[in-house]
Amino acid sequence: MSSLSGAPSTSLTTAQAVARSIEALILDAALAPGDKLPSERQLMARLGVSRAMVREALKSLQGQGVIETRHGQGSFVCDTLAKPEDNEPLMQLFLGHNRTLYDVYEVREQLEGQAAALAAERGSEQDFYWITKAFNAMKDEKDPQRLAERDHAFHQAIVEASHNGVLVHILSSLKGLVQHSVAASVYNLSHRDAFKPQMDKHHQQIWQAITRRQPVKAQRAARAHVRYVAQSLRDIEVQEQSIIRASELL
Amino acid sequence: MSSLSGAPSTSLTTAQAVARSIEALILDAALAPGDKLPSERQLMARLGVSRAMVREALKSLQGQGVIETRHGQGSFVCDTLAKPEDNEPLMQLFLGHNRTLYDVYEVREQLEGQAAALAAERGSEQDFYWITKAFNAMKDEKDPQRLAERDHAFHQAIVEASHNGVLVHILSSLKGLVQHSVAASVYNLSHRDAFKPQMDKHHQQIWQAITRRQPVKAQRAARAHVRYVAQSLRDIEVQEQSIIRASELL
DNA sequence: TTTTTCAACTGGTCAGACCAGTTTTGTTTA
DNA sequence: TAAACAAAACTGGTCTGACCAGTTGAAAAA
Numbered sequence: 040m041s042s043l044s045g046a047p048s049t050s051l052t053t054a055q056a057v058a059r060s061i062e063a064l065i066l067d068a069a070l071a072p073g074d075k076l077p078s079e080r081q082l083m084a085r086l087g088v089s090r091a092m093v094r095e096a097l098k099s100l101q102g103q104g105v106i107e108t109r110h111g112q113g114s115f116v117c118d119t120l121a122k123p124e125d126n127e128p129l130m131q132l133f134l135g136h137n138r139t140l141y142d143v144y145e146v147r148e149q150l151e152g153q154a155a156a157l158a159a160e161r162g163s164e165q166d167f168y169w170i171t172k173a174f175n176a177m178k179d180e181k182d183p184q185r186l187a188e189r190d191h192a193f194h195q196a197i198v199e200a201s202h203n204g205v206l207v208h209i210l211s212s213l214k215g216l217v218q219h220s221v222a223a224s225v226y227n228l229s230h231r232d233a234f235k236p237q238m239d240k241h242h243q244q245i246w247q248a249i250t251r252r253q254p255v256k257a258q259r260a261a262r263a264h265v266r267y268v269a270q271s272l273r274d275i276e277v278q279e280q281s282i283i284r285a286s287e288l289l
Numbered sequence: 290m291s292s293l294s295g296a297p298s299t300s301l302t303t304a305q306a307v308a309r310s311i312e313a314l315i316l317d318a319a320l321a322p323g324d325k326l327p328s329e330r331q332l333m334a335r336l337g338v339s340r341a342m343v344r345e346a347l348k349s350l351q352g353q354g355v356i357e358t359r360h361g362q363g364s365f366v367c368d369t370l371a372k373p374e375d376n377e378p379l380m381q382l383f384l385g386h387n388r389t390l391y392d393v394y395e396v397r398e399q400l401e402g403q404a405a406a407l408a409a410e411r412g413s414e415q416d417f418y419w420i421t422k423a424f425n426a427m428k429d430e431k432d433p434q435r436l437a438e439r440d441h442a443f444h445q446a447i448v449e450a451s452h453n454g455v456l457v458h459i460l461s462s463l464k465g466l467v468q469h470s471v472a473a474s475v476y477n478l479s480h481r482d483a484f485k486p487q488m489d490k491h492h493q494q495i496w497q498a499i500t501r502r503q504p505v506k507a508q509r510a511a512r513a514h515v516r517y518v519a520q521s522l523r524d525i526e527v528q529e530q531s532i533i534r535a536s537e538l539l
Numbered sequence: 540t541t542t543t544t545c546a547a548c549t550g551g552t553c554a555g556a557c558c559a560g561t562t563t564t565g566t567t568t569a
Numbered sequence: 570t571a572a573a574c575a576a577a578a579c580t581g582g583t584c585t586g587a588c589c590a591g592t593t594g595a596a597a598a599a
Contacts, residue, residue, distance in 0.1 A: 052360075053583070054348065066389050078549060089584045091341060094550085098304065098345045102352020110302075111549050111591035142455040145407075149399045157395075205392040209459060303552065328580060339553045344581085361560035361580050 057086055057096035062105065065116055066204030071195065072118030072211050076106065079114075118211065143213055144269035148262050150210055151194065155245055155261035156254040157201035166200035167250050174246045178239065193242065197249065197261075234271060241267065303338055307346035310336055312355065315366055322368035326356065329364075393463055394519035398512050400460055401444065405495055405511035406504040407451035416450035417500050424496045428489065443492065447499065447511075484521060491517065 051059075061076065070076055079097070083090045097114055100106045108114040158166065173193040180186045191214070198210050241264040248257035301309070311326065320326060329347070333340045347364055350356045358364040408416065423443040430436045441464070448460050491514040498507035 052581095066392070080549085091344075091585090092583070094341075095345055095348045095582095097550095098348040099352040102349035108550070109592090110551070111593080113549060142453045145453055146400070146403070146455050146459065149403050150396070153396070153399045203392045203395055204389055205396050205463070209396065213455070302550095330580090341554090342552070345551095347581095358581070359561090360582070361562080363580060 053088055053092045054095040054099065057082070057088055057092050058099050060086055061096060061100060065105070067202060070116050071199060071207050072116050074116050075113045076116065141269060141273070144265060144272075147210070147213055148265040148269070150206060150213075151198075151265050152258040152262035154198045154201045154203075154206055154210065155249060156258035157203060157206070158197045159249045159252050159254040159257040161202050162200035162249060162252075166196070170196040170200060170246065170249060172196075174242060177242065190238075190242075193246075197245070200249070237267065238264075303342045304345040304349065307332075307336055307338055307342050308349050311346060311350060315355070320366050322366050324366050325363045326366065391519060391523070394515060394522075397460070397463055398515040398519070400456060400463075401448075401515050402508040402512035404448040404451045404453075404456055404460065405499060406508035407453060407456070408447045409499045409502050409504040409507040411452050412450035412499060412502075416446070420446040420450060420496065420499060422446075424492060427492065440488075440492075443496075447495070450499070487517065488514075 061082070064070055064076065076082075077085065079090055079093045082093045086093070097106065097108060101108060105117055106114050107117055158170070162170070170193070173189065173196045177186065177189040177193050180189050194210075198207050201207070241260060244260040245257060245264060248254075248260050311332070314320060314326065326332075327335065329340055329343050332343045336343070347356065347358060351358060354367055356364050357367055408420070412420070420443070423439065423446045427436065427439040427443050430439050445461075448457050451457070491510060494510040495507060495514060498504075498510050
């Protein structure tokens, strides 16, 4: 990262410039909601400014509700987007309407596809390293609970490799939405032996396409994957009548 | 004002306590919007804390939009305390980051495309009526301001015809995001005679594809449209150096 | 193996110095 | 006298370096 020293054309105050840099850090998809950002001392060194300035910048971002800071731990990107109780209209939308769950999947199909394509295009070797790591961790996992987590980590790594901050945040909020309802569903899904192989195959395809830098193929695979998951949920719902849903959990 | 010593029930951080004291100062006492509040050194002495804490508190209040600070003059109570919408964290993040604007368009390209496709598939005759109405209203409009509004109405009608609540919500929030930063740009765009015909043509294609129930064509047209808008903004930005705002400090 | 302890993080706070704008003031000048 | 100007005397902006206070994780002790 470049130093801020070089007289910013506009008359930005150092603290403001630092705040923007940190925002950029978040938006660059390097940091998703909930992620921890570098320590004050790290930022200080990285941006070539005093710690006081870093702290003022952080305070400003705190005031804006972008980050939150915990003593002894660090500063974290707020995931207010994924926070249900925040009178979020989306949450209101979700609760009550069963159909909305599939609306979410419909949108996710597009966005996950786009994320995969962008990851294949723009992903750095570093990104690919994390994606691969997440992919491998997922393959060997048996425990459904952990599997769900790793599945999430895998997709998360892909989205972040897209280097599109907007995408990161939207998908993050969508996942937050679905989390309650589908955590159980995904559990069900991977729990059933019938689905596991198919899921693995999909993940394999997605991973391969991305790391081989084949955007179109990656997009297609990612979309197919989401569609498959959604369809499976539908099928299960039909079969079992009552798949666990958020509205029922609450 | 009394010293902060008397530990406020919860373990507030000094800076937070200071921020509250200043807020109290504004609310309790005389400080009306536009009024100047005591200098940092005064506050420091008055509250019995270091100047660093005072500054961090002020920065936080700045972030919250409660006060604004001018070098060499002082800090002043903002007169725009009645603007709640802009406090959304995501919004804060996006304002001022040009690159993110294109991230938004990248995502919008996908989603508008999907919306158009779904509208063509599932739209009711009622939906088509509204879409058509918005489309016609747009054609004859000359005034750039109104044109922008109607343009928005047209796209809005399409999204709603998709009958996907999640899509509606996401696109709505994305537009809200862009609105503030690019309101002027959109204005510029439709203002320039060079763009108007192309835009009209796009709208025509989208409208036609949807009402003729041609999902694939509708999607393609909508995507092309968004891509065109984004690209035009890019071009303009390059040409005019600073169409939107000056924030590129790195 | 489990527990304890402690060193090495993390943020929180302070003091005092100096730089950079703005306003006031007091003198100089027309 | 009134305008012009230069120097204090404000204001906020930034840096340095120190120390306090929670958290964490790994080594040491049980």
